[in-house]
Amino acid sequence: MFFYSFNTHTKLPVYKCTDKTYAPNMKNDVLEDNDVIQDYSYLIDEIANNQNKQAFIKLFKHFAPRIKTFIKKTGLSLNEAEDLAQETMITVWNKAKLFKKDKSAASTWIFAIARNKRIDHLRKQKHPIPHTEDLLNESDLNINNHDLIIEKEQMFTYIKSEISKLPLEQAIVLKKSFFEGMSHIQISKDLSIPLGTVKSRIRLALTSIRKKMKGLH
Amino acid sequence: MHPTHHPSYEILLDYAAGNLPIAPSVIIATHCSICQDCNDTLDTINITGAALMDDLNDDIFDFSSLDKVLSKLEFQSNENDTKIENNNGVFDFNIPKTLQKYIPDSFNWKNLSSGVKTAELLTDDGFNLDIYKIKSGYQIPKHTHTGFEYTMVLDGGFTDNQKYFARGDFSLLDNSSEHSPKADPDKDCYCIVSMNSQIKLTGPIGRFINLINF
Missing domain, CATH: 1.10.10.10 (Winged helix-like DNA-binding domain superfamily/Winged helix DNA-binding domain)
Structure with missing residues (x-):
């Protein structure tokens, strides 16, 4: 029910999208008929469950150029940026099963992998990341606040538009x-x-x- | 128990963007692994980074690399990732998983003074990461640092400059801060500490010890 409250109380910006094939999860009442947000989470699930290479290609086409530009901007060479973008995408394929769409949007997950690749490339040791089990072990923490209430992909799209402001x-x-x-x-x-x-x-x-x-x- | 002393937003950003050396990064990651509030802030930072990256399209990207990448994709079995070894045997309290891989199987404690033992976990980029054991009731002599000191309490607690630090609590001091932490009277206090500096004792006796030790 909270899911729907997001849709009624928040004006979701309208996004142009040319491809509807991989957005079957999106509710039609969320968006106008011709505007579908690309559901990248679904593509990662397709890799995790069905080793779907077509899904991978779609992800690659969206993310690889962005990762490369990101890494190039941080001061690494064109070749390093290209290599790390490829490595990031291969990791996306290999770790697809570890992606949790109730925890983060695909873009956030892939950005974190790219960032870690960049840091690990520059350092001798791997970037330390908080282990998810730790929070669960702190027994009196109220994890329920962070249950899936709205879909993370929608949240990402909305937050991205807010960040641009x-x-x-x-x-x-x-x-x-x-x-x-x-x-x-x-x-x-x-x-x-x-x-x-x-x-x-x-x-x-x-x-x-x-x-x-x-x-x- | 929720931590009450947290890293600031700019430290969390430095960590999340990869602009903090590894030793203090381990402390931030460990704090965030047991602090819901800072974990949420990290989520915010990661979404922000992802959103900014999403705007960086590259029109001249050469998609011929796609074939190369496709040829490297292998069938993924359902095997789970290997579990991290549990090193809790060394300690009688819970070591967060985030920190476990930095804890060696056996410990060579070094006596720093009658009430403080330390063991080095790693050193990189000018910062070292050590675990400190402060004996119950012991007060570390008044001192400053020549650089930064990142600390997180793992077990027990200490009082410093009239503030109390318990499990999960974080502190960052620079060369302007003088302090003299005192461990709880009834329990040894364990901390992870990262410094890029030396300790300078500042009390009247401490200044004398400086002369002998350094």
Whole structure:
């Protein structure tokens, strides 16, 4: 029931999409007939369950160019970016079974893999990631808050449109962090602005995005 | 128990974007693995990164690489990933899984003082990661650092500058902070600590010890 409350209380932006083949999960009442959000989660499930290479090709076509540009931006060479984009996509194929669509959108999951590939490429040791079992082991934590209430793919699409509305000064700081490999201290030096200003821009940006995400629950 | 002292948003962002060295990253990952609130913030950061990446289309991408990638795809069986070994045998409290792979099977504790033992877990990029055991009731002499000190409590607790730190609590100090943490009177306190600096004792006796030790 919460699922539907999202649709009625939130104006979902309309997205142009040319391919409806792999979006059978989307409810028709969510969107107008001709506008279907590409359901990348479904494509990953197809790989996990049916080793579907067509699904992989669709994912590759969307994500590989983006991963390559992302990695190239972070300062690695064209060849390294190309290799890491390919490696990321092969990992998507190999780890498809570990993808949980109630936990994250496909884009977020694939971005995390690409980011880890970049970090692991630069370091001797693997990037440490919080183990999901740990939260479950902390027995008095209320995990129920985080049950699937709205579909993560829809949430991603909505949050992405909200992120594009962030003030430029906040977006610049985030982009320097993700794409230029700068810590908040380096960003402060790079932009010649006080450390406190960088911190408050990060805080403002993340608080407003988090508020939008919570508003969907 | 929920942690009450958390890493700031900018530290979480540095970690999530890969701009924090590995040793402090292990501490942040471990904290986030047992702190729902920071885990949610990480989700927000990851969605933000993914959304920004989604706008980076590359019109000149050469799709001839697709064939090469397709040829490398192998049939995936239903086997589960190998489980991480449980190293809890070394300690009588629960070590978060996130941290377990950095804990060696056997420990060579080094006595730092009568009340503090340490063991090194890793060192990289100027930062080391150590596990500290502070004897119950022991107070570490007043000191500062020449750089940063990241700490997370694994078991027990300590009081420092009138704040209390329990399991999961995080602290980040720089060279401007002087402190003298004191472990709970009834229980040994275990922490993971990452520093890129040296400890400088600042109390009257401490300054004398500095002369002998360093």
